[in-house]
Amino acid sequence: MKSDAHRTGELSVEQIAEALEEGDVAIQPGTARAALRHRDFRIFWGGLFASNIGTWMQNVIIGAYLQENFDNARLIGVKEFVQLGPLVFLSMLAGAIADSVDRRRYLVTMQCLQIAGSLVLAALVASDEPVAAPILACMLGIGLANAMGGPGMSAISPSLVPKEDLPGAISLFSFQMNMSRVIGPVIGQFLYASTDSNAGASAVFAVNAATYLFAIYGLLRARYPRRAGAKFDGGVWERFVSGFRIAWDDPLLRRVLFILWTLSFLSLNFISFMPTHAARSFGIDPKSEPYGVLYAVFGLGAAAGAMSVGSVFSRRDKATLIRPGLAFFSIFLLVFAQLRTDWIAYPVAGMLGYAYFVTITSLSTVMQASISEDVRGRVIALWIMGFGGAVGIAAIAWGPVAEWSIRTLLTGGAVWGAILAVISSPGSLRREATA
Numbered sequence: 001m002k003s004d005a006h007r008t009g010e011l012s013v014e015q016i017a018e019a020l021e022e023g024d025v026a027i028q029p030g031t032a033r034a035a036l037r038h039r040d041f042r043i044f045w046g047g048l049f050a051s052n053i054g055t056w057m058q059n060v061i062i063g064a065y066l067q068e069n070f071d072n073a074r075l076i077g078v079k080e081f082v083q084l085g086p087l088v089f090l091s092m093l094a095g096a097i098a099d100s101v102d103r104r105r106y107l108v109t110m111q112c113l114q115i116a117g118s119l120v121l122a123a124l125v126a127s128d129e130p131v132a133a134p135i136l137a138c139m140l141g142i143g144l145a146n147a148m149g150g151p152g153m154s155a156i157s158p159s160l161v162p163k164e165d166l167p168g169a170i171s172l173f174s175f176q177m178n179m180s181r182v183i184g185p186v187i188g189q190f191l192y193a194s195t196d197s198n199a200g201a202s203a204v205f206a207v208n209a210a211t212y213l214f215a216i217y218g219l220l221r222a223r224y225p226r227r228a229g230a231k232f233d234g235g236v237w238e239r240f241v242s243g244f245r246i247a248w249d250d251p252l253l254r255r256v257l258f259i260l261w262t263l264s265f266l267s268l269n270f271i272s273f274m275p276t277h278a279a280r281s282f283g284i285d286p287k288s289e290p291y292g293v294l295y296a297v298f299g300l301g302a303a304a305g306a307m308s309v310g311s312v313f314s315r316r317d318k319a320t321l322i323r324p325g326l327a328f329f330s331i332f333l334l335v336f337a338q339l340r341t342d343w344i345a346y347p348v349a350g351m352l353g354y355a356y357f358v359t360i361t362s363l364s365t366v367m368q369a370s371i372s373e374d375v376r377g378r379v380i381a382l383w384i385m386g387f388g389g390a391v392g393i394a395a396i397a398w399g400p401v402a403e404w405s406i407r408t409l410l411t412g413g414a415v416w417g418a419i420l421a422v423i424s425s426p427g428s429l430r431r432e433a434t435a
Helices: 002-010 013-022 039-070 073-084 086-098 103-125 131-162 163-193 199-220 236-248 251-267 274-281 289-309 319-338 342-368 371-404 407-422
Strands: none
Touching: 002 131, 002 199, 002 319, 013 289, 039 103, 039 131, 039 163, 039 199, 039 274, 039 289, 073 086, 073 131, 073 274, 073 371, 086 103, 086 131, 086 236, 086 371, 103 199, 131 163, 131 371, 131 407, 163 199, 236 251, 236 371, 251 319, 251 342, 251 407, 274 289, 274 407, 289 342, 319 342, 319 407, 342 371, 371 407
């Protein structure tokens, strides 16, 4: 007896999935759509997406909370440092651990520690007379757990799809990180602004604690290599330095990481000091819906940039996208730095986010496609150190400059972005050219 789907001439969900698997519906390898064919990728990616919505709720609202309650750019810089700085000091060790232990047990433990930290933070910020020191100490604890778990989480991602679909998978991971940067701040700002007291901020951090459960679900349900099988002849020190040696001996990795690290340290300060720039340059209250929208527009542009790499630019050599991406990034950052009109800031922030993540996603694709599984955790640790940790170090280093003149700080970042565009030729970012 034929099914209803057959009688009506329509395809069932199962038939569509079967057709995709058997190749009856053409899907271009390397695209985001191709990556989504794989069950384990969908489970892990979806869990991380939901969890990151909570993470970005917390990341954005804690900055707005500190700006609202203390109005001090230096304090914002310290917050960024304790939140992201541990990535610089611990990511390499964490990457070596992720290459040598049971990743599932290890990473679930790190997620549970972050749940506990977010719950403590929710209790601390509920006070009507907040004290900065314990809040920063709690953020440091969360940052430490994130630094120890980040490389392992990133190292799992490439093993969820075949190599030909890796560019699409990387594009989707960049997309989810940035769409969560859109969704999270909107939800977080709604909760934060819903009350005149600090109860809104407390609710944001409690919700974030709950969203880690989605990441834990993805870790438990997806199938991936739980051990990479890396061998170390020495002790802890050897594990720590091995990733640096691997990257230094590889000209392509060395160049990619140089671009990432210096861009993060010199040009991405506009992210750390967004609350300060919004308040002082545009007159936007950090505890307001317009601020949430500003950050969300930036995130939406970044998400669109990430998806473009896996869709519009899926057939392009990713090395050819990096130079124009950096050039447009520097232009939009320069404009953003000089603006003093709030309504113009929104579209510029969106274009800035787009150019930024076309560049970052292309760099990540070039790197991921050129490393083997047994060193992936350690090399990705260097990426995370640059992508997140260097931003935290920069925030505390450049905090006094931001307090003096946020425009000067952002302008300097735009100039460095232009210099990187000049030196980032496509030939220098291809494996055959650097072999």
